[in-house]
Amino acid sequence: MKSALREQILTILAAIPSGRVTTYGRIAAMTEGGTPRLVARALRDLPKGHGLPWFRVITASRKLADHPGAAEQRDRLAAEGVMLDARGRAPTERLWP
DNA sequence: AGCGTGACTACCA
DNA sequence: ATGGTAGCCACGC
Numbered sequence: 001m002k003s004a005l006r007e008q009i010l011t012i013l014a015a016i017p018s019g020r021v022t023t024y025g026r027i028a029a030m031t032e033g034g035t036p037r038l039v040a041r042a043l044r045d046l047p048k049g050h051g052l053p054w055f056r057v058i059t060a061s062r063k064l065a066d067h068p069g070a071a072e073q074r075d076r077l078a079a080e081g082v083m084l085d086a087r088g089r090a091p092t093e094r095l096w097p
Numbered sequence: 098a099g100c101g102t103g104a105c106t107a108c109c110a
Numbered sequence: 111a112t113g114g115t116a117g118c119c120a121c122g123c
Contacts, residue, residue, distance in 0.1 A: 003120095024105055036105040037119055044104055060106060067104035 005034055009042045016056045019080045020096040023060050040065065056096070062089045 008031045016022055024036035043054050044067070055073040057065075064070045064084075074084065082094050 028105090035119060037103070038105095040104045041120070054104085057104080059104085065104040069104080073104090 005031055005038065006042050008032070009034060009039055010046075010052060013043075013052050013054065013057065016053055016096050018053075019082060019094070021056045021058050021062075021077065021082055021090050021094050022096040023058055023062070024065070025060050026096075027057065036060075058090055062092070062095070064088065 009027060012027050012030050024039045027039045028034035028036050039057070043057060046052065046054060055069075055076040059065050064073055077084070077090070082090055084090055
């Protein structure tokens with residue numbers, strides 16, 4: 001069986017509205033005992049066609065995390081109206097509480 | 098049990 | 111603001 005914590009992380013992930021983003025730390029804070037590392041690991045371990053909006057998760061500095069899917073993430077976010085500025089940072093208003 | 102690793106953060110120069 | 115560093119914590123070898 002999978003850890004309840006990971007399920008909670010995925011549940012929160014699925015709850016992020018389209019066109020909004022949130023951070024690893026925010027998700028971790030919403031869980032019980034979660035840490036940003038755990039959230040990152042949970043995303044990395046996701047199966048390919050899970051259908052969850054993994055691309056709506058960014059770092060605390062509002063940039064895309066350094067990972068192999070970053071380019072795709074940038075495109076997917078743009079498709080939802082989340083444009084990154086010249087420094088690659090997402091606007092604060094797009095942050096999901 | 099110990100050690101290295103990573104889709105992170107917070108802190109400090 | 112930018113870059114380096116220490117802390118964190120589950121996982122795999």
